[in-house]
Amino acid sequence: MSRIGKIPVPLPKTVTFAQDKNEIRVKGPKGELSLTVPPRVSVKQEDGELRIERHGDDKQSRAFHGLIQRMVQNMVTGVTDGFRKELEIQGVGYRCSLEGSRLNLLVGKSHPEIIEAPKGITFEVPKPTSIIISGFDKQQVGQIAAVIRSKRPPEPYKGKGIRYVGEVVRRKVGKSAGK
Numbered sequence: 001m002s003r004i005g006k007i008p009v010p011l012p013k014t015v016t017f018a019q020d021k022n023e024i025r026v027k028g029p030k031g032e033l034s035l036t037v038p039p040r041v042s043v044k045q046e047d048g049e050l051r052i053e054r055h056g057d058d059k060q061s062r063a064f065h066g067l068i069q070r071m072v073q074n075m076v077t078g079v080t081d082g083f084r085k086e087l088e089i090q091g092v093g094y095r096c097s098l099e100g101s102r103l104n105l106l107v108g109k110s111h112p113e114i115i116e117a118p119k120g121i122t123f124e125v126p127k128p129t130s131i132i133i134s135g136f137d138k139q140q141v142g143q144i145a146a147v148i149r150s151k152r153p154p155e156p157y158k159g160k161g162i163r164y165v166g167e168v169v170r171r172k173v174g175k176s177a178g179k
Contacts, residue, residue, distance in 0.1 A: 005065030028079025
């Protein structure tokens with residue numbers, strides 16, 4: 001049995017759970033998320049927690065067992081606490097600013113990169129070189145963070161670019177000075 005799949009997901013009092021055939025919905029103070037569960041697994045609510053059960057013992061059922069448990073866990077966490085990713089910008093003249101819900105990146109290109117915040121995502125810019133992305137959908141927060149990072153990923157020689165906070169960029173040595 002899957003070690004991850006058999007862990008029950010606690011359901012706080014502020015969260016409501018609804019199920020319609022293979023569609024589950026979780027609603028909380030931060031928002032509402034839905035997920036289509038494959039027919040190989042089912043989600044049951046009992047004693048204030050959600051349990052994921054698989055219907056077969058084949059390889060795909062075992063894989064879905066742990067996957068759906070984590071996805072349901074992330075849904076419950078997202079609608080109660082939310083998720084956030086932090087990015088930092090390194091490089092001379094590289095900076096960002098917030099204009100309403102749009103993020104304006106100046107990262108060494110001839111034009112500014114403008115990123116619109118999708119529904120459910122908020123940007124914060126505490127300093128011109130740091131960005132905080134927050135929202136209740138973990139997948140969406142991670143996707144937007146990856147899109148922002150892809151505008152100028154860190155390069156290995158000087159380390160300039162946009163990176164996640166705490167990300168380690170392996171540095172390369174440059175050309176030798178003379179022969």
